[in-house]
Amino acid sequence: MKVIKTKLDGVLVIEPQTFEDKRGFFLESFNKDKYVQAGIKFDFVQDNHSSSTRGVLRGLHFQKNKPQGKLVRVVRGEVFDVVVDLRKDSSTFSQWESIILTEKNKLQFWVPPGFAHGFVVLSDIADFEYKCTDYYDPSDERSLFWNDPNLNIQWPIDNPKLSEKDANAPLLADLKK
Numbered sequence: 001m002k003v004i005k006t007k008l009d010g011v012l013v014i015e016p017q018t019f020e021d022k023r024g025f026f027l028e029s030f031n032k033d034k035y036v037q038a039g040i041k042f043d044f045v046q047d048n049h050s051s052s053t054r055g056v057l058r059g060l061h062f063q064k065n066k067p068q069g070k071l072v073r074v075v076r077g078e079v080f081d082v083v084v085d086l087r088k089d090s091s092t093f094s095q096w097e098s099i100i101l102t103e104k105n106k107l108q109f110w111v112p113p114g115f116a117h118g119f120v121v122l123s124d125i126a127d128f129e130y131k132c133t134d135y136y137d138p139s140d141e142r143s144l145f146w147n148d149p150n151l152n153i154q155w156p157i158d159n160p161k162l163s164e165k166d167a168n169a170p171l172l173a174d175l176k177k
Helices: 032-037
Strands: 002-005 012-015 018-021 024-027 046-053 057-063 070-076 078-085 096-102 108-111 115-121 125-132 141-143
Touching (some): 057 078, 070 078, 078 108, 078 125
Antiparallel strands (some): 002 012, 018 024, 046 125, 057 141, 070 108
Protein backbone atom coordinates (compact mmCIF):
# COMPACT_ATOMS: atom_id res chain seq x y z
CA MET A 1 0.00 0.00 0.00
CA LYS A 2 1.04 3.58 -0.58
CA VAL A 3 0.84 6.05 2.34
CA ILE A 4 0.51 9.76 1.53
CA LYS A 5 0.93 12.45 4.20
CA THR A 6 -1.31 15.51 4.16
CA LYS A 7 -0.78 19.06 5.44
CA LEU A 8 -2.38 18.03 8.75
CA ASP A 9 -0.08 16.09 11.07
CA GLY A 10 -1.25 12.50 11.38
CA VAL A 11 -3.91 12.64 8.65
CA LEU A 12 -3.04 10.14 5.92
CA VAL A 13 -4.32 9.00 2.55
CA ILE A 14 -3.86 5.29 1.99
CA GLU A 15 -3.85 3.75 -1.45
CA PRO A 16 -4.19 0.00 -1.15
CA GLN A 17 -2.51 -2.30 -3.62
CA THR A 18 -5.24 -3.52 -5.95
CA PHE A 19 -5.14 -6.61 -8.13
CA GLU A 20 -7.55 -6.37 -11.07
CA ASP A 21 -8.40 -8.67 -13.94
CA LYS A 22 -11.43 -9.53 -16.07
CA ARG A 23 -13.16 -11.07 -13.02
CA GLY A 24 -12.97 -7.90 -10.94
CA PHE A 25 -10.51 -6.89 -8.24
CA PHE A 26 -9.00 -7.90 -4.91
CA LEU A 27 -7.50 -5.64 -2.28
CA GLU A 28 -6.51 -5.92 1.34
CA SER A 29 -8.69 -3.35 3.12
CA PHE A 30 -6.89 -3.72 6.45
CA ASN A 31 -3.75 -5.39 7.73
CA LYS A 32 -2.82 -4.33 11.26
CA ASP A 33 0.95 -4.79 10.81
CA LYS A 34 1.02 -2.62 7.66
CA TYR A 35 -1.07 0.11 9.26
CA VAL A 36 1.14 0.15 12.37
CA GLN A 37 4.16 0.57 10.07
CA ALA A 38 2.32 3.51 8.48
CA GLY A 39 1.96 5.13 11.91
CA ILE A 40 -1.60 4.07 12.71
CA LYS A 41 -0.90 2.44 16.06
CA PHE A 42 -4.44 2.14 17.32
CA ASP A 43 -6.73 -0.77 17.98
CA PHE A 44 -10.01 -0.58 16.13
CA VAL A 45 -13.03 -1.51 18.25
CA GLN A 46 -16.02 -0.71 16.05
CA ASP A 47 -16.87 -0.82 12.34
CA ASN A 48 -19.65 1.35 10.90
CA HIS A 49 -21.39 1.44 7.53
CA SER A 50 -23.65 4.25 6.32
CA SER A 51 -25.61 4.58 3.11
CA SER A 52 -26.70 7.98 1.88
CA THR A 53 -28.15 9.62 -1.21
CA ARG A 54 -26.86 12.50 -3.33
CA GLY A 55 -26.54 15.75 -1.43
CA VAL A 56 -26.60 14.24 2.06
CA LEU A 57 -23.98 15.84 4.28
CA ARG A 58 -23.06 14.02 7.49
CA GLY A 59 -20.95 16.02 9.90
CA LEU A 60 -18.86 17.58 11.02
CA HIS A 61 -18.88 15.10 13.94
CA PHE A 62 -16.51 14.36 16.81
CA GLN A 63 -16.50 13.02 20.35
CA LYS A 64 -15.25 15.48 22.94
CA ASN A 65 -14.00 13.26 25.79
CA LYS A 66 -13.57 9.95 23.97
CA PRO A 67 -12.19 11.04 20.58
CA GLN A 68 -12.35 8.46 17.84
CA GLY A 69 -9.77 7.82 15.18
CA LYS A 70 -11.46 6.73 11.95
CA LEU A 71 -10.17 4.82 8.95
CA VAL A 72 -12.72 5.64 6.25
CA ARG A 73 -13.45 4.48 2.73
CA VAL A 74 -16.22 4.41 0.13
CA VAL A 75 -17.31 1.01 -1.17
CA ARG A 76 -20.04 2.35 -3.49
CA GLY A 77 -20.38 5.79 -4.99
CA GLU A 78 -18.43 9.00 -4.38
CA VAL A 79 -18.06 11.43 -1.48
CA PHE A 80 -16.21 14.63 -0.67
CA ASP A 81 -14.65 13.83 2.71
CA VAL A 82 -13.43 16.50 5.16
CA VAL A 83 -11.53 16.62 8.44
CA VAL A 84 -10.97 19.61 10.73
CA ASP A 85 -8.15 19.69 13.28
CA LEU A 86 -9.67 20.29 16.74
CA ARG A 87 -6.48 19.56 18.70
CA LYS A 88 -6.02 22.83 20.60
CA ASP A 89 -2.25 22.32 21.00
CA SER A 90 -1.75 21.60 17.28
CA SER A 91 -0.02 24.04 14.94
CA THR A 92 -2.81 23.24 12.43
CA PHE A 93 -5.71 23.80 14.85
CA SER A 94 -8.90 24.73 12.91
CA GLN A 95 -7.36 23.85 9.54
CA TRP A 96 -9.07 21.35 7.26
CA GLU A 97 -8.17 18.76 4.66
CA SER A 98 -10.40 17.12 2.08
CA ILE A 99 -10.32 14.24 -0.36
CA ILE A 100 -12.61 12.65 -2.90
CA LEU A 101 -13.22 9.01 -1.97
CA THR A 102 -14.80 6.73 -4.56
CA GLU A 103 -15.44 3.09 -5.18
CA LYS A 104 -13.14 3.43 -8.20
CA ASN A 105 -10.11 5.07 -6.57
CA LYS A 106 -10.44 2.78 -3.50
CA LEU A 107 -8.56 5.30 -1.34
CA GLN A 108 -8.77 5.31 2.44
CA PHE A 109 -8.51 8.35 4.68
CA TRP A 110 -7.03 8.08 8.18
CA VAL A 111 -8.60 10.58 10.58
CA PRO A 112 -6.72 10.55 13.91
CA PRO A 113 -8.46 11.18 17.25
CA GLY A 114 -8.99 14.91 17.80
CA PHE A 115 -10.50 15.78 14.42
CA ALA A 116 -14.04 16.59 13.35
CA HIS A 117 -15.10 14.54 10.35
CA GLY A 118 -17.80 14.83 7.72
CA PHE A 119 -18.67 14.06 4.14
CA VAL A 120 -21.14 14.96 1.42
CA VAL A 121 -22.40 12.45 -1.14
CA LEU A 122 -21.63 13.36 -4.77
CA SER A 123 -23.11 10.24 -6.44
CA ASP A 124 -26.72 9.01 -6.53
CA ILE A 125 -25.93 6.80 -3.55
CA ALA A 126 -22.83 6.13 -1.47
CA ASP A 127 -21.93 3.39 0.96
CA PHE A 128 -19.35 4.64 3.44
CA GLU A 129 -17.42 2.40 5.84
CA TYR A 130 -15.26 3.35 8.77
CA LYS A 131 -13.26 1.62 11.43
CA CYS A 132 -13.20 3.44 14.79
CA THR A 133 -10.63 3.44 17.59
CA ASP A 134 -13.23 4.06 20.31
CA TYR A 135 -16.86 3.18 20.75
CA TYR A 136 -19.60 5.55 19.69
CA ASP A 137 -20.97 7.35 22.73
CA PRO A 138 -24.08 9.41 21.93
CA SER A 139 -23.70 11.40 25.16
CA ASP A 140 -20.19 12.49 24.06
CA GLU A 141 -20.95 13.21 20.39
CA ARG A 142 -20.68 16.80 19.20
CA SER A 143 -21.14 18.54 15.87
CA LEU A 144 -19.47 21.51 14.28
CA PHE A 145 -21.41 23.60 11.74
CA TRP A 146 -20.55 22.27 8.29
CA ASN A 147 -20.31 25.69 6.67
CA ASP A 148 -18.58 27.68 9.40
CA PRO A 149 -17.34 30.82 7.57
CA ASN A 150 -14.18 30.94 9.70
CA LEU A 151 -13.19 27.47 8.50
CA ASN A 152 -13.99 28.33 4.87
CA ILE A 153 -14.28 24.69 3.76
CA GLN A 154 -14.66 24.57 -0.02
CA TRP A 155 -17.65 22.22 -0.15
CA PRO A 156 -18.79 21.23 -3.67
CA ILE A 157 -22.44 21.86 -2.67
CA ASP A 158 -24.50 24.82 -1.53
CA ASN A 159 -27.65 23.32 -0.06
CA PRO A 160 -26.96 19.87 1.39
CA LYS A 161 -29.50 17.60 3.03
CA LEU A 162 -28.75 17.80 6.77
CA SER A 163 -30.00 16.21 9.95
CA GLU A 164 -31.57 18.63 12.43
CA LYS A 165 -28.53 18.21 14.68
CA ASP A 166 -26.09 19.11 11.90
CA ALA A 167 -28.21 22.03 10.65
CA ASN A 168 -28.14 23.54 14.16
CA ALA A 169 -24.53 22.72 15.06
CA PRO A 170 -22.42 25.50 16.60
CA LEU A 171 -19.56 27.35 14.99
CA LEU A 172 -16.02 26.53 16.09
CA ALA A 173 -15.76 29.87 17.93
CA ASP A 174 -18.84 28.91 19.97
CA LEU A 175 -17.40 25.49 20.82
CA LYS A 176 -14.37 27.11 22.46
CA LYS A 177 -16.55 28.97 25.00
